[in-house]
Amino acid sequence: MSNKLSKPTCPPWFSELCGIKNLVEEQEFLINGQEFLVKNGIPRSKALFSATQKQTEEAFGFKWKKRDTFESEASLKRMRAWLNERYGTATTIPWLNGSSGSRPIVLDAGCGAAMSGLEYFSPVLDKINYLGVDVSEAADVAAARFAERGVSASFMQADISNLPFAPASLDIVFSEGVLHHTDSTENAIKSIAPLIKSGGHFMFYVYKTKGPVREFTDDYIRTQLQDMSMQEAWDAMMPLTELGNLLGELNIEIDIPREIDLLDLPSGRINLQRLFYWHVFKAFHHPDLSLEEMNHINYDWYAPANAYRQTPEEVRTWCQEAGLKVEHEVVEDAGITIIAEKQANENWIDN
Structure with missing residues (x-):
């Protein structure tokens, strides 16, 4: 099923977030000073990437278009179990179940083909407003996969380290295995954290330093x-x-x-x-x-040129400096999983 829309429109929450009314094909517009172009119903940043980030974008665009290499039931089942094991099931997390009385905006930062996004959030997609953002054209694959399931969502192609959204405009950010593929894991965490509302949450997984x-x-x-x-x-x-x-x-x-x-x-x-x-x-x-x-x-x-590894101590420090209170941490040989709450005071220090 194609994700190309003949008359693209924006859901109200996406319109408010981006400050635009409709997605008109080939339309150029600004979001907080950043230039975007609508192509196949998806706003795409016109900003240039670094050489390494451009290579990373191409590597992942290539990979996620090979849908037969990740969409078998065995592959999706493995991913679903691994996500639930590390984050806890989405249905058991109050702030993912409409406990606040409104549908939270969930940014999937580096959504790829939405393999993780769909497998993790599927049980609560009717309770959230999902926005998938990826640096590569994998955003098109993600949009197609959501459309094939008949699920409403919004997508954008942009650099997650330089997102155009206003401070404190997002309820939840989910970034599964992506922050380490930017030019700096630390900078990615610290650039995304200000976009999260006080009391909101940052869920992410990054690679751990090995032997x-x-x-x-x-x-x-x-x-x-x-x-x-x-x-x-x-x-x-x-x-x-x-x-x-x-x-x-x-x-x-x-x-x-x-x-x-x-x-x-x-x-x-x-x-x-x-x-x-x-x-x-x-x-x-x-x-x-x-x-x-x-x-x-x-x-x-x-394949990606950008693939940084970090220690748990580094990640904890970066979270603290970004005003994030770590509520849940899983450290494995492969990587580090974090659920952190955004604090009202960005200079919060864990005593």
């Missing part, structure tokens, strides 16, 4: 891919994906007798595939996914 071998390998592989086309990079990832699949199918466990501090490698029993995955290179494996789906996940990690 020295994995960090070196990640940077090395990512550098190798930068001179390739997106298809060449996708193809170059496939042998690594095949190796990860082979290791997973072997299903061998080993017992590391002593912690290896020099490599940040813990002791204990570990699956051989997991040992390589966490401590040598990312080669995802899941028995219910196809090679193409696993390659999608590996490509997602390695």
Whole structure:
């Protein structure tokens, strides 16, 4: 189903947020001084991106258009379970269930094809006003996927580190695995936080710093891919994906007798595939996914030029400095999940 609208219109909340009445095809307009152009019913920023951010935009635009690599029921089920495990189910969170008496505006900052957005918010989409924003043309894929489900939503193509919205205009910001793909994770957090209303919430997931071998390998592989086309990079990832699949199918466990501090490698029993995955290179494996789906996940990690990793201490500090009180935190080998409340005083300090 096409998301191109013959007579684009704005829902009232989106009109108020952006200060425009209608989305007229090829119309140019300003939102708080930023230039936008409407194309296929979606406002798109005319601002230029940095070289690395432009590459990241192209990498994700390519990936999310390959819908057959992430839309199987097994893939979506895995994502749904992982989101609920880290954030808690949307139906159990009061401020996502209309407890305030009005539909909150939920910005999906870096929505991609709305894989995470649809899987997480589906149970409460009738209780929120969803706005998906992405730096790439994945916003078109997200709009099409919402339209195919008959769900009302709004979309925009823009840099999430330079959004045009007024301060304190958003109720909830959700950014699943995206902030680290900007030019600066810290700046992204601190530029988005002022847009959230006092008492509103920022939900996000960012990559966590890993051991020295994995960090070196990640940077090395990512550098190798930068001179390739997106298809060449996708193809170059496939042998690594095949190796990860082979290791997973072997299903061998080993017992590391002593912690290896020099490599940040813990002791204990570990699956051989997991040992390589966490401590040598990312080669995802899941028995219910196809090679193409696993390659999608590996490509997602390695292809973008921007892919910063951070420590939990850094993330907590950035939240504090941005006036965000961390209410919920999950730290895993893969990354850091945060739910934080925006404080009335941006200089709030956790005592």
